[in-house]
Amino acid sequence: MNLRHEYDVLVIGSGAAGLTLALHLAADLRVAVLSKGQLSEGSTFWAQGGVAAVLDDHDTVDAHVQDTLIAGGGLCHEDAVRHIVGHSRDAIGWLIEQGVPFTRERREDGSESDDFHLTREGGHSHRRIIHAADATGAAIFNTLLQQAQAHSNIELLEDRVAVDLITSQKLGRSGKRCLGAYILNRQNGHVETFSARFTVLATGGASKVYLYTSNPDSASGDGIAMAWRAGCRVANMEFNQFxxxxxxxxxxxxxxxxxxxxxxxxxxxxxxxxxxxxxxxxxxxxxxxxxxxxxxxxxxxxxxxxxxxxxxxxxxxxxxxxxxxxxxxxxxxxxxxxxxxxxxxxxxxHYTCGGIVVDQNGRTDLDSLYAIGETSFTGLHGANRMASNSLLECIVYGRTASQDILSRLGQTQLASDLPRWDESQVTDSDEDVIISHNWDELRRFMWDYVGIVRTTKRLQRAKHRVDMLRAEIHEFYSNYRVSRDLLELRNLALVADLIIRSAMLRKESRGLHYTLDYPAQLEQAEDTILQPPSADD
The missing domain is CATH 3.90.700.10 (Succinate dehydrogenase/fumarate reductase flavoprotein, catalytic domain)
Structure with missing residues (x-):
């Protein structure tokens, strides 16, 4: 049984962002793309609306940027917005080249024209949403997956659940670098060691932290939680889009x-x-x-x-x-x-607007670690994501991060001597009811206390409950073999804590964060940035 694996690039997550990046790197590098369950389990597959892009002669980059800034409640980073919108036409062009079957206009006789049908959604001043009927995410995912399956340098692995990132700090080595990750292989029940020159978190959002969500079960904030434990900053976690x-x-x-x-x-x-x-x-x-x-x-x-x-x-x-x-x-x-x-x-x-702090190339605070897609905080969405900007962000940053990785090949070597996962001190659990009970309780109080409308008292109650839950979960995690349910619960509880802490810090109502105790909006718009106390927290 092979418990060690080596790749040039390890991509955790198999949605639009992860597959886009993998396809841009596969000509030069060996890439592993991991999914917690089936490859289609992420949010991309279920996205209906479309991709916002400047494709019409009557539309402009400035108009798309302005609409995004307005929707974002003064918190968008204009440089990031311009970067993403400015690359929108090229991103759509690449998707069309891959074969994504976007819907075309119909002539009066019912035949298809050469022009793509563009629709309009909330916050947009123009029709600029290119789509594949009302199943755009599935069309994009299926097309990119087909391309990835045909590439010999891309290995697609299902039923692989990330446990934690492996960092030089955690191993007592010099520098602040990500060396790979420990991954639970659900097919054999063992935690395997993945060593990679570059690791990319494309794990999606954390909306499963709420009782009612449009997201699939996989949206448990794994990338955000792992990055935080590895020493990366997170930002604007209080902005959860409903x-x-x-x-x-x-x-x-x-x-x-x-x-x-x-x-x-x-x-x-x-x-x-x-x-x-x-x-x-x-x-x-x-x-x-x-x-x-x-x-x-x-x-x-x-x-x-x-x-x-x-x-x-x-x-x-x-x-x-x-x-x-x-x-x-x-x-x-x-x-x-x-x-x-x-x-x-x-x-x-529906959508996690905050996430792991990254630069314009998708780099995190940890060398050799990237975050792209919903798990990242690029500055695009501000206090409220505008409709159909998210898939655009996935494609643009998948392309941008791949270019940055290719530019750094000569500087980054593989760490091939990583230690194996130690499970000698743990046993199989006979009390999994604790996991399901805590899962239900967490999602219920997040919905009741940290939902669409908040108060200081509700947030304090939520903070008290999440502290107790995290203590229970930590004890369980320390004594029993890991499972997908346990790992997701551990990550969700941490992300819930980050959301609550961020919400308590924002003494105003802005965008998606609305509190009855501070209904006014402050004149100065500032991001909420949390810094982990240590890499091992």
């Missing part, structure tokens, strides 16, 4: 109703059919997500509602079925015909 419209149905686990419906005219209504968004914002249903989510939350609490309704039934049925086939078919399985009736919806945790 998507305003997830399908409300007891059997509809985590199904998102794409924002593109509102972009095409869908209206939010109360049970009596009355619209309410115009009372909250002049942009009504096309206001940024934080405003729409808070408005829905307000109306649900004011009237004691289980949900509100999103109605696009006033549009032609054929238009709805052709533009939103995935939403149409999925709702139909639950007995909801969206061409005839409104969709019951609720807000749910």
């Amino acid at each position: 998507h305003p419209t997830c399908l409300y149905h007891p059997k509809a686990k985590s199904f998102l109703i794409t924002e593109a419906l509102r972009g095409e005219g869908a209206l939010l209504k109360l049970p009596n059919g009355q619209r309410f968004m115009p009372r909250f914002d002049a942009r009504a249903e096309l206001a940024p997500r934080d405003i729409v989510a808070r408005a829905i939350d307000h109306e649900m609490k004011r009237l004691g509602l289980d949900c509100v309704y999103l109605d696009i039934s006033h549009k032609p049925a054929e238009f709805i079925r052709s533009h939103f086939p995935t939403v149409y078919e999925r709702c139909l399985t639950f007995g909801i015909d969206i061409t005839r009736e409104p969709i019951p919806v609720v807000p749910a945790a």
Whole structure:
């Protein structure tokens, strides 16, 4: 049994960011791409809306930048926004070259034209969202995966759960460098040692920290937690985006109703059919997500509602079925015909705007360690992510980080003498009920106390609970063999603590962070940056 592995580049995460980077490096380097479960388990596969990019002659980089800055509540880093938006056309061009089947305009006779169909979403001043019907993420993922599978230098490994990064500091060696990672191989039950010249965290966000989320089960903040334990700073963890419209149905686990419906005219209504968004914002249903989510939350609490309704039934049925086939078919399985009736919806945790601090090349505070995609903090999203900027960030930073890695090949050597994982002092657990109980409790109090609307008292309660939970989890982790459930719980509890601490530090309401105790916005916009006390915390 081989418990040691060596690669030029270790990519933890198999979504759009990780696959983009791997494909850009595979001509020169041996790359391993790891997934916790199946390769399609990440958030990319489930993304519906599309990719925001400046593709139309009537649109401009300046307009896209300005829209992003406005949505970000004064906290976006304009240099990062310009870097990403400025590379948007090239990023889309590369995806088209790979074969992503983006939707094209239809001529009057029903045939496809050469022009791509662009839609509009909340916060955007132009139609600039290129998409593949309403399953853009799946189209991008499947195309990139097919390309990766065909490449002999890319090894795709499923059922591999990252335990922790291996650093020179933890081994008592000189410098501050990432040397690889310990990875649980769920197929044989052993923790294996992966040595790499460069390690890339492309692990996605942490929305599973909340009870209600649009994200798959894999979104447990693993990269953020591992980077923090390795000594990297994190920033703006208090900004958790709640998507305003997830399908409300007891059997509809985590199904998102794409924002593109509102972009095409869908209206939010109360049970009596009355619209309410115009009372909250002049942009009504096309206001940024934080405003729409808070408005829905307000109306649900004011009237004691289980949900509100999103109605696009006033549009032609054929238009709805052709533009939103995935939403149409999925709702139909639950007995909801969206061409005839409104969709019951609720807000749910959707996107982690903060993350691991990186520079414009995706470099973290640790040499040879990169973070790209939702797990990173680039400065793009500020206090509120604008719709469809996230997939763009994945592609641009996957390309940028790969170029930086290629420029540093001569400076970085492989550490081939890394110690094996020591599990001689642990035993198999016979009390896994503790994991499931703590998992449920954590997600419940995060939803109740650190959700869409916050107060200082709620945050203090959450901090008290998370401290107790982390102590219990640490004891369990120290005495029993690791499992995927235990590792995810350990990471989620740490990320929850980082979110709570960040929220307690922000004495204002800005973007996605709204607190009743500090409802005003401060004049000076500043990031919340947390520095780990030591590399071993």
